[in-house]
Amino acid sequence: MMFLKRLGEDIDAVFERDPAVRSRIDVVFSYPGFHALVFYRLAHAAWLRRWYFLGRFISHLGRWTTGIEIHPAVKLGRKFFIDHGMGVVIGETAEIGDNVTVYQGVTLGGVSLDPGKRHPTLEDDVIVGAGAKVLGPITVGKGARVGSNAVVVKDVPPGATMVGIPARQLIAESKRSEVELPGFAAYGLSSEGLSDPTANVVEGLLDRVQQLSARLTSLEERLAEGERGYGASWTKSHQQASASAAEGKVRD
Ligand SMILES: CC(C)(COP(=O)(O)OP(=O)(O)OC[C@H]1O[C@@H](n2cnc3c(N)ncnc32)[C@H](O)[C@@H]1OP(=O)(O)O)[C@@H](O)C(=O)NCCC(=O)NCCS
Numbered sequence: 001m002m003f004l005k006r007l008g009e010d011i012d013a014v015f016e017r018d019p020a021v022r023s024r025i026d027v028v029f030s031y032p033g034f035h036a037l038v039f040y041r042l043a044h045a046a047w048l049r050r051w052y053f054l055g056r057f058i059s060h061l062g063r064w065t066t067g068i069e070i071h072p073a074v075k076l077g078r079k080f081f082i083d084h085g086m087g088v089v090i091g092e093t094a095e096i097g098d099n100v101t102v103y104q105g106v107t108l109g110g111v112s113l114d115p116g117k118r119h120p121t122l123e124d125d126v127i128v129g130a131g132a133k134v135l136g137p138i139t140v141g142k143g144a145r146v147g148s149n150a151v152v153v154k155d156v157p158p159g160a161t162m163v164g165i166p167a168r169q170l171i172a173e174s175k176r177s178e179v180e181l182p183g184f185a186a187y188g189l190s191s192e193g194l195s196d197p198t199a200n201v202v203e204g205l206l207d208r209v210q211q212l213s214a215r216l217t218s219l220e221e222r223l224a225e226g227e228r229g230y231g232a233s234w235t236k237s238h239q240q241a242s243a244s245a246a247e248g249k250v251r252d
Pocket residue numbers: 084103128129130145146147148149150161162163164170187188189190191193194195196199200
C-alpha cells in the first residue's frame with residue numbers, strides 16, 4: 001500500500017515539475033525517471049529485507065531498462081523526480097531528501113574507497129542540472145541549485161546556486177534569506193539577478209586597467225607638453241644670452 005502511495009506521489013512530482021507533461025498515463029508508460037523509481041522502490045524493499053542479490057538484480061534490470069542507476073541501498077525521500085534520466089548514477093551511501101529533482105547525466109558519486117559514507121546527501125528541494133557531478137560525502141543544503149555540468153566537491157549552503165568546475169557559488173544581487181528559499185523553478189532558473197563572482201572580479205580588473213591606462217595617457221601628454229614648454233623657453237633664453245654677449249663684444 002505504502003509502495004503504491006509513494007509511486008502516486010512520484011507521478012504528482014512529475015506534474016509539479018515537468019512543463020511538458022500531458023497525462024498520468026504518459027508518465028506511467030513513457031517516463032524513464034518514473035520507471036527507475038518503480039525499480040528502485042522494489043530493489044530497496046528487497047535490500048531492507050537483506051535480500052541483497054535480489055535488490056542488486058532488480059536495480060540492474062532498472063538500469064538496463066532506463067539507463068538510470070540507483071543503488072538499492074540509497075535512502076530516497078518522497079517526490080523524487082528524474083527528468084530524462086539517461087546516464088544518472090546514484091551511489092550506495094547517497095541520501096536524498098523530499099522534492100529533489102535531477103536531470104540526465106547527473107552523478108552522485110564517491111571519491112574514496114572507504115566502506116563508510118562516501119556519497120553526497122541532498123537535502124529537500126535541491127535541483128541538480130544536467131550532467132552535474134556531486135562528489136564525496138558532502139551535503140547540498142536545502143533548496144540549493146547545482147548548474148548543469150558543475151562539479152561539486154564541497155558542502156553547499158542552503159539556497160545557494162553553484163556553477164562551474166570546481167563549482168563556485170553565484171552571488172545573489174539581493175541576498176536571499178533562509179525564509180525565502182525558492183520553490184521549484186523548472187530547470188532551476190531564477191528570476192532573481194545572480195552573478196558569477198569570477199566574472200565580476202575580471203570585470204572589476206578590466207575597469208581598473210582602463211582607468212589606469214587613461215591616467216597614464218594623460219600623464220604622458222602633460223609630460224610631453226612640459227618638455228615642449230621647457231625646450232622652447234631654453235631656446236629663447238639661450239638666444240637672448242648669445243645676443244647680449246655679441247652686443248658686449250661690439251661695445252668692447
Ligand atoms: C545554474 C542555474 C540554475 C542558474 O540559473 P539562473 O539563476 O537563472 O542564473 P542565470 O542564468 O541568470 O546565470 C547567472 C550567471 O551564472 C552563469 N551560469 C548559469 N548557468 C551556468 C552553468 N551551468 N555553468 C556555468 N555558468 C553558468 C551565467 O552565465 C551567469 O553569469 P554572468 O553573471 O557572468 O552573466 C541554471 O543556469 C542551470 O544550469 N540550470 C540547470 C538547467 C538544466 O540542467 N536543464 C536541463 C534541462 S533538460
